[in-house]
Amino acid sequence: MTRTPLTGWGRTQPSVADVVDVADAKAAAAAVATAGCRGALARGLGRSYGDAAQNSGGLVLRMAAASDDVVIDAPKAVATVPGALSIDELLRMIVPRGFFVPVTPGTRFVTIGAAIASDIHGKNHHVDGSFGNHVESLDLLLADGSVVSIGPDRDAQLFWATVGGMGLTGIVLAATIRLIPIETSKMSVDTDRVPDLDSLLALMTEGDDDYRYSVAWIDLLAKGSNLGRSVLTRGDHARLGQFAEHEDPLAYGPRQLVSVPALIPPSGLLAHSAVAMFNELWYRKAPSHRVQEEQSIATFFHPLDGVGAWNRLYGSRGFVQYQFVVPLDRDDVVRRIVQLLSARRVATFLAILKRFGPGNPAPLSFPMPGWTLTLDSSSAVPGLPALFAELDTLVLDAGGRHYFAKDACLGPDAARRGYPRLAEWQATRQAVDPQQRWQSDLARRLELLG
Amino acid sequence: MQNAFGEPQQVLLLGGTSEIGLAIVAAFQQTTLRRVVLACRDVAKGESKATALRRDGLDVSVVEFHGEDTASHQGLIDAIAGDIDVAIVAFGQLGDAAVTATDVAAAAELCNVDFVAAVSATIAVGNRMRQQGHGAIMVISSIAGDRVRKGNPVYGGAKAGLDGFAQGYGDAVASDGVHVMVLRPGFVHSQMTAGMEPAPFATTPEEVAQIALAGLASRRRIVWAPKVLRLVSIAFRHLPGPVWRRVPF
Ligand SMILES: Cc1cc2nc3c(=O)[nH]c(=O)nc-3n(C[C@H](O)[C@H](O)[C@H](O)COP(=O)(O)OP(=O)(O)OC[C@H]3O[C@@H](n4cnc5c(N)ncnc54)[C@H](O)[C@@H]3O)c2cc1C
Ligand SMILES: NC(=O)c1ccc[n+]([C@@H]2O[C@H](COP(=O)([O-])OP(=O)(O)OC[C@H]3O[C@@H](n4cnc5c(N)ncnc54)[C@H](OP(=O)(O)O)[C@@H]3O)[C@@H](O)[C@H]2O)c1
Secondary structure (H helix, E strand, C coil): EEEEEECCCCCCCEEEECCCCCCCHHHHHHHHHHCCCCCEECCCCCCCCCCCCCCCCEEEEEEECHHHEEEECCCCEEEEECCCEEEEHHHHHHHHHEEEHHHHHHHHEHHHHHHHCCCCCCCCCHHHHHHHHHHHEEEEEECCCCEEECCCEEEHHHHHHCCCCCCCCCEEEEEEEEEECCCCCCCEEEEEEECCHHHHHHHHHHHHHCCCCCEEECCCCHHHHHHHCCEEEEEEEEECCCCCCCCCCCCCCCCEECCCCCCCCCCCCCHHHHHHHHHHHHHHCCCEEEEEEEHHHEEEEEEEEHEEHHHHHHHHCCCCEEEEEEHHHHHHHHHHHHHHHHCCCCCCCEEEEEEEEECCCCCCCCCEEEEEEEEEEEECCCCCHHHHHHHHHHHHHHCCEEECCCCCCCCCHHCCCCHHHHHHHHHHHHCCCCCEECCCCHHHHHCCCC | CCCCCCCCCCEEEEEECCCCHHHHHHHHHHHCCCCCEECCCCCCHHHHHHHHHHHCCCCEEEEEEECCCHHHHHHHHHHHCCCCCCCEEECCCCCHHHCCCCCCCHHHHHHHHHHHHHHHHHHHHHHHHHHHEEEEEEEEEEECCCCCCCCCCHHHHHHHHHHHHHHHHHHHHHHHHHHHHHHEEEEEECCCCCCCCCCCEEEEEHHHHHHHHHHHCCCEEEECCCCHHHHHHHHHHHHCCCHHHHCCC
């Protein structure tokens, strides 16, 4: 056990916790039993941007994961995996066997436990929903040290409270998840360069359903008639024979190409002009319309993983990511927010727009049928807190909400308004953890435990 | 809990009627602030300040706090509910320079408040924040403690001691997640300086507050208010002793 300063991926607001590496459920239960008034929390790979995986003054448990413990049932297309296993490790095991994860975020360095705890979504949300939809059952370590096996058909209430529950119901020790069968490890990708926001929203509304995966990258620095110019990429897993045959159609070996060194000037490298230039080049480089391009899984899903520790580029003060969703019929809010961000000249790399499909029964799950926009900015940008507060109001007034796995800025009122079923979740949670052993900085900041 | 910008939800003001301290609280009020604890020697005066702050829906409580009563510090701070995100050590007295420079008892008394009590209160807050694993302490020092002047050596000396302590203490508690920021104002128009001839670069509590918040957001360890005083300080330090002695303040 060592007292360690922790931050999220955004590297803002460090807090210190006693970090314990635990080998198995028994060791985890023993550690949780020693937790004092600041409680305990599981941490995965620390890819949430804010304080979701921090527990200041308390215990933080890092579970070991053995890939030997993975059991793949190929005929049923399901896998039982340890909660601490990463999607990276899992993909290396299943892609060569003709399977893909049901949902992957923009990085493969996330754990299965956190994928459930954050109920993560991917480019296929409009078709497949979020990660929790694909979990058949999971083993949960409760605050009292016992382990329960739950699923959508077994103690559904606790199961759905755990999906999206940000680690505050217990530790996911293992989960059985449904996999997507694939014929090749290649993606077939269509790309469209879209001149403005209105065209983009129309294109996505009309065409998204023809593709399993869809996402748009928006240049938020573009102004005037270029406002919201973007590149829309949509695709699917390539079929066998679709492209020139490779020796092994299921070959998979993603690599990290470079890594950002630890010593970056404190101001960070991302000056406004540099970001604007990058966005410009990136837009011009995209084809105006291209179909059925062959891409690797890593290029299509995890482009940022090619650069190790890229979060250091923002300098010592770190950066914040802002992700919200508003209902489908409130695209006016998306428009207004894109206008605001463009007008305020916030240096933000490409923002990501995605059209969500239906949500799931989890009270704290983020996705709802609607538009979700994600952007990031150096936290040192003057006036950013006030700008975000302005956006918060627009989002919440429209019946939208913010994503806890990304958030580092909100207060309790925004959480309550965005998640009207919070009280219901609290009641389920409280029943399995009356002493509030599970705690986190996120829970303190948003007063999630009630 | 602070957010990504270091904005606090609960602030403790030690010296709950300090004009500089209250200006800092008011500046935080424009952010995510929800709860304030004013620790005051004069509770009635504190209540009147609390009433003004409550107008905007802030949750404000007033507790009785006497700097000299160092034995009470830890208990008082531990009794505060919820995480203390930011504490401001703002209490202090200027003293009557003519008296403190000659009267042994008065000098000791001033040091007791400006140095001994401030050290004690800072440590009491620090202990609490080390358990929390996070938090920031703003310790209000002064340019008077930078190079101590003949005009008020006891006040200046006490501030010099506090300033040095706070820097070293900040280094000691950093690994426990506690950030200590030393705030060094120059002449500030407040009840402390009422009726005095303003010194060059005189400023207001509001301006000091803005500078303090910006400094905290970038996790600075030493913050001058106004900023130009950093240069003034360098100039002062380089004056030879005989010249310094003849400077008329
Ligand atoms: C480049 C990048 C791109 C991303 N893209 C997306 C995206 O497209 N879609 C999306 O949804 N998210 C995305 N994310 C966010 C990321 O998927 C989530 O934050 C995810 O939870 C991180 O997983 P982690 O293992 O790093 O968990 P951590 O950040 O360590 O923890 C996240 C939460 O999970 C809890 N937790 C961790 N392990 C367990 C466990 N075993 N049992 C119970 N609770 C646990 C923690 O307590 C914490 O509350 C992205 C992040 C990055 C850095
Ligand atoms: N004003 C300046 O020019 C200036 C310049 C540099 C540094 N500073 C420092 O800034 C801090 C705040 O000053 P300010 O300008 O805001 O002046 P202020 O309004 O007079 O504040 C001083 C505060 O300290 C309190 N106090 C005094 N003695 C105390 C004791 N024994 N126990 C508890 N509380 C006590 C006062 O309470 P009452 O209200 O009950 O008296 C008051 O709340 C002080 O540390 C000061 O030394 C001020």
